Amino acid sequence: MAMASRRALKAVLIDLSGTLHIEDAAVPGAQEALARLRRAPVALKFVTNTTKECKRTLHERLRRLKFDIEEQEIFTSLTAARNLLEQKVVRPLLLVEDSALEDFAGIETSDPNAVVIGLAPDHFNYQMLNKAFRLILDGAPLIAIHKARYYKKKDGLALGPGPFVTGLEYATDTQATVVGKPVKTFFLEALRDLNCSPEEAVMIGDDARDDVGGAQNAGMLGILVKTGKYRAGDEGKINPPPHLTCESFPEAVDHILTHLLDTK
Amino acid sequence: MAEDGWTECVRSLKGVILDMCGVLYDSGAGGGAPIEGSVEAVKRLKASDLQLRFCTNETQATREKFVAKLRRMGFEIDVSEVFSPAPAVVSILKQRGLRPHLLVHDDVLPEFDGVEKSDPSCVVIGDAADNFSYQNMNSAFHVLIGQEKPTLFSMGRGRYYKETDGLKLDVGAYMKALEYACDIEAEVVGKPAPMFFQSVLNDMGVQPQEVLMIGDDLVNDVGGAQQCGMKGLQVRTGKYRPSDERHPTVTADGYVDNLAAAVETILKHRG
Numbered sequence: 001m002a003m004a005s006r007r008a009l010k011a012v013l014i015d016l017s018g019t020l021h022i023e024d025a026a027v028p029g030a031q032e033a034l035a036r037l038r039r040a041p042v043a044l045k046f047v048t049n050t051t052k053e054c055k056r057t058l059h060e061r062l063r064r065l066k067f068d069i070e071e072q073e074i075f076t077s078l079t080a081a082r083n084l085l086e087q088k089v090v091r092p093l094l095l096v097e098d099s100a101l102e103d104f105a106g107i108e109t110s111d112p113n114a115v116v117i118g119l120a121p122d123h124f125n126y127q128m129l130n131k132a133f134r135l136i137l138d139g140a141p142l143i144a145i146h147k148a149r150y151y152k153k154k155d156g157l158a159l160g161p162g163p164f165v166t167g168l169e170y171a172t173d174t175q176a177t178v179v180g181k182p183v184k185t186f187f188l189e190a191l192r193d194l195n196c197s198p199e200e201a202v203m204i205g206d207d208a209r210d211d212v213g214g215a216q217n218a219g220m221l222g223i224l225v226k227t228g229k230y231r232a233g234d235e236g237k238i239n240p241p242p243h244l245t246c247e248s249f250p251e252a253v254d255h256i257l258t259h260l261l262d263t264k
Numbered sequence: 265m266a267e268d269g270w271t272e273c274v275r276s277l278k279g280v281i282l283d284m285c286g287v288l289y290d291s292g293a294g295g296g297a298p299i300e301g302s303v304e305a306v307k308r309l310k311a312s313d314l315q316l317r318f319c320t321n322e323t324q325a326t327r328e329k330f331v332a333k334l335r336r337m338g339f340e341i342d343v344s345e346v347f348s349p350a351p352a353v354v355s356i357l358k359q360r361g362l363r364p365h366l367l368v369h370d371d372v373l374p375e376f377d378g379v380e381k382s383d384p385s386c387v388v389i390g391d392a393a394d395n396f397s398y399q400n401m402n403s404a405f406h407v408l409i410g411q412e413k414p415t416l417f418s419m420g421r422g423r424y425y426k427e428t429d430g431l432k433l434d435v436g437a438y439m440k441a442l443e444y445a446c447d448i449e450a451e452v453v454g455k456p457a458p459m460f461f462q463s464v465l466n467d468m469g470v471q472p473q474e475v476l477m478i479g480d481d482l483v484n485d486v487g488g489a490q491q492c493g494m495k496g497l498q499v500r501t502g503k504y505r506p507s508d509e510r511h512p513t514v515t516a517d518g519y520v521d522n523l524a525a526a527v528e529t530i531l532k533h534r535g
Binding site for chain 1: 392393394395396397398399401402405406409423424430431432433434436437438439440441442443444445446447
């Protein structure tokens, strides 16, 4: 059967938490599905919004779960922030947790003229926010890893970086540059070294808005998996709807192998 | 000095409302210092037939402590003439039967002494300064997100203010943070909220068009007063910036160099 418009698929972007694994357990069949995808002629990248885990930590977890993944195939919101800092040639005040600092190794941070905000409860205090505020008022760009309102901890909800970013935006009458999903540039940056356009790529994730909506807004196809944070009806929350909604990562891989690749 | 349209209203004036910080005094080390001529200007207004009230968004001290500080600077001010957000919030809480979780400065806590605070049903934030820690913001957030209809009172909505050691974030930034986190809108108590100005007018027993507000904050003092039907005068002291005179949305009825100059003009035109 001829499909309406088959694209030449060149790359697959894959979300990590909620898609390949849930905390310390792999999604059933995900390792084997990834191995099958590896045998197909597509480039892979693993993309995630993280504000506190550096790439090395993420990679170690994936290796423990027996996923065949290289560290340099991982692209995170921290990497995106680092790339932006390098592009702008600025010295950041880094309001991120110590565990994330590794991803900024080598970046000059003395005499800061930019502000980067991740999730950093230890840094979100009056003194530090005043310091960030004065820098921004003096013209330093405000870069937000993402703007999540809150997140779930074992002992309940906790404020994310979004509220603090919003407060600084209000006080300084500026807009932060957000670098994480669902921002379009995040997906374009992730694809940059893969030599393909967004129309030649597909994104698989469990977050309808941040993964699928964001990717489709950037010109890619989006596949929503019903694992992780997925809740019934999520696929109806974005417009246009996901290219495909399926049970889990292995099913998404099957779809790609049978419908999106030119297997002549 | 250019005397623009505002002097025409002087004859029909019955009352004057003064902002405090930036009009009477500049804050800073040791509590700050009076602005030149302001002590005498307050004295002259009090000796006139005009009613006088003071209106501040100060929430880092109780009214009693705050007024005592100003009296030490030489100002003849009585606590009953001063309107600040904390007592206004307390009366709203009592009216609506709400129990607050407080995220405020330690020194303003006594204003809330008679208020039931167990099992909180709303959050009140003020300029809490060092109390704006992540833990305290999180506690306020938990109270709000646990309510079916979260209620947040913010004592003022200022963006920032100046102290001797530099600019400081004001309560507005933290109000916005909680608004964003819970997807709600705070109820602002204090300038520029119309209810706050109205309570001062009620106390004076006069109509808004009979009152002149004098402040250094174009948006919150002048703009807020104008929204209520009062005239608004901006002084070129305190947080005043020359760009205020070209503000896109708020134009004061007049601009004067300082409070002393304003009072001089007012008294001259009343003859």
